[in-house]
Amino acid sequence: MLEPAEWAALLLSLKVSSVAVICALPPAIAVAWLLARRRFWGHGALSALVHLPLVLPPVVTGYLLLLTFGRNGAVGSFLAEMGIVLAFRWTGAALAAGIMGFPLMVRAIRLSIEAVDPKLEEAAATLGAGRWAGFCRVTLPLIAPGILAGAVLGFAKAMGEFGATITFVANIPGQTQTLPSAIYAFLQVPGGDASALRLVVLATVVALGAVLISEWLARKVAARVGGI
Amino acid sequence: MTLTVDIRHAFQGFDLNATFEAGVGVTALFGPSGAGKSTIAAAISGLLTPDVGRITLNDEVLFDSATGVSVPVHRRRIGVVFQDGRLFPHLDVAGNLAFGARYAPDEGPAPDANAIARMLGIEALMTRRTGTLSGGEKQRVAIARALLMRPRLLIMDEPLAALDGPRKDDILPYLERLRDAGGVPIIYVSHALAEIARLANQMVVLRAGHVMRVGDVTEVLSDPSMVPLIGVREAGAVLHARVAGVDAGGLTRLTISGGTLRVPGAGMAEGQAVRIRILAQDVLIALEHPRGMSSRNILPAVVEGLHRGDGPGVAVALRLGDDRLLARITADAADELALRPGLSCFAILKATAVARADIGIAGLAGG
Numbered sequence: 001m002l003e004p005a006e007w008a009a010l011l012l013s014l015k016v017s018s019v020a021v022i023c024a025l026p027p028a029i030a031v032a033w034l035l036a037r038r039r040f041w042g043h044g045a046l047s048a049l050v051h052l053p054l055v056l057p058p059v060v061t062g063y064l065l066l067l068t069f070g071r072n073g074a075v076g077s078f079l080a081e082m083g084i085v086l087a088f089r090w091t092g093a094a095l096a097a098g099i100m101g102f103p104l105m106v107r108a109i110r111l112s113i114e115a116v117d118p119k120l121e122e123a124a125a126t127l128g129a130g131r132w133a134g135f136c137r138v139t140l141p142l143i144a145p146g147i148l149a150g151a152v153l154g155f156a157k158a159m160g161e162f163g164a165t166i167t168f169v170a171n172i173p174g175q176t177q178t179l180p181s182a183i184y185a186f187l188q189v190p191g192g193d194a195s196a197l198r199l200v201v202l203a204t205v206v207a208l209g210a211v212l213i214s215e216w217l218a219r220k221v222a223a224r225v226g227g228i
Numbered sequence: 229m230t231l232t233v234d235i236r237h238a239f240q241g242f243d244l245n246a247t248f249e250a251g252v253g254v255t256a257l258f259g260p261s262g263a264g265k266s267t268i269a270a271a272i273s274g275l276l277t278p279d280v281g282r283i284t285l286n287d288e289v290l291f292d293s294a295t296g297v298s299v300p301v302h303r304r305r306i307g308v309v310f311q312d313g314r315l316f317p318h319l320d321v322a323g324n325l326a327f328g329a330r331y332a333p334d335e336g337p338a339p340d341a342n343a344i345a346r347m348l349g350i351e352a353l354m355t356r357r358t359g360t361l362s363g364g365e366k367q368r369v370a371i372a373r374a375l376l377m378r379p380r381l382l383i384m385d386e387p388l389a390a391l392d393g394p395r396k397d398d399i400l401p402y403l404e405r406l407r408d409a410g411g412v413p414i415i416y417v418s419h420a421l422a423e424i425a426r427l428a429n430q431m432v433v434l435r436a437g438h439v440m441r442v443g444d445v446t447e448v449l450s451d452p453s454m455v456p457l458i459g460v461r462e463a464g465a466v467l468h469a470r471v472a473g474v475d476a477g478g479l480t481r482l483t484i485s486g487g488t489l490r491v492p493g494a495g496m497a498e499g500q501a502v503r504i505r506i507l508a509q510d511v512l513i514a515l516e517h518p519r520g521m522s523s524r525n526i527l528p529a530v531v532e533g534l535h536r537g538d539g540p541g542v543a544v545a546l547r548l549g550d551d552r553l554l555a556r557i558t559a560d561a562a563d564e565l566a567l568r569p570g571l572s573c574f575a576i577l578k579a580t581a582v583a584r585a586d587i588g589i590a591g592l593a594g595g
Binding site: 122123126133134 | 303
């Protein structure tokens, strides 16, 4: 049904998106918790920084990534010495996808943390649970559906990420050619329309499914917090 | 068990400045809302750090601003039952109880979870989700959860305030059982005198952040000078009594040191020691034994003291055998009867004035 090049793009996108979500999830939970539960100097700035990829032109994000993580970039040259190269590799695509999906993940998780009454964490403390134990045994299970919702949204965003990815890691078939890059490439060549259309349908199904699942999970948070 | 509290804390609107000691049994922190009761409770449990002061439990310093000691909440082993229960919604009842048991210290015998569940009547609720429990059930589960972590002290912060009248009456017998089991000292925060009169041994009277009085519940509640602080409609002495039997007419006879009281109240076993709260406004005073009167309770008494407030009322303490009764009458009447300490008189109580909820099981040390 799919041709080898299309398969390669789909599998690469799945790999890139999965790695992006798995790596971005722990920092997303930490940042969401900070924004939801702590008031500190720079709270607003952190919130703005997290949301920046959502409003910045993706090509700008990609270019900034290139400047920072490219072979000659501040972080990139340091990583290159350790043998880690991100630019023009699939790992770079995962980094771009993770950063672009980060705001959506933080948002979903933050909302679910805010739905949890902090008094429950106090109650856990009076029962002998330290702060970390209380978070793991009370807050985390209560927001689990919210974390999943954030992960699903982040995954969908990663699957669809194009601008930052193509700027940062280009469009190398089999290496950095993700689903959207492949659609773009197919549209550029005569007779590629059929391939493009098949991938468009695929991308639409994945995105729609992700949004529906995340909505359903968000409702689960409300039921869970209500103890039903 | 000795808890000592000596704290100061600046609060919106007023300064809290509280010093008191609490021993075994139930110590009530009483006062109107805003008196600082819950702030003190939070300072003891560690959920609030006072500005200045010192809190010790059995010689262990929990908080001392001078030396910078502040034991974190989860290491204090002080159980807290909150007004809103705060059960964990992602766990069922059994899961909530297990959460409490999980952090109980290893040394010593483990608490008997079944006995605690039986005492609080929650055995049948184990698989229920917390969202499906009634308010009273939630509070009983919250109490069991707190007990299972083997607290050195149990703080109950307005545990019945969120329940309606009948639910309160349902849960009070469980609290009496908990008190009489005697396992853990309790700090009971409440603005409801009826609860305190039934449950507490000692009480700390608070007003606007200050301790007005610390003492035995029977003593504080029968002190006429406390009436303005307690509220003229709420003031009333607590008497110790024993159920002597039931009249043909259905009234329960209670033996008190100064005679026999007849009050409504079904279902009390003969010989049962009870404490009964008699509101000062329900007591009349006569100089001679009245005749042709509907009241079932006319008892000889001696005036012990009077307290004139700012209003038209006078609080009169009456000695009744070993007990003390409080009556609230008008200043006019007090003048006309020429009431003075040492005067013999009769205390008259309308039987139906005593609500069933005002009769409770007597606790430790007969009180």
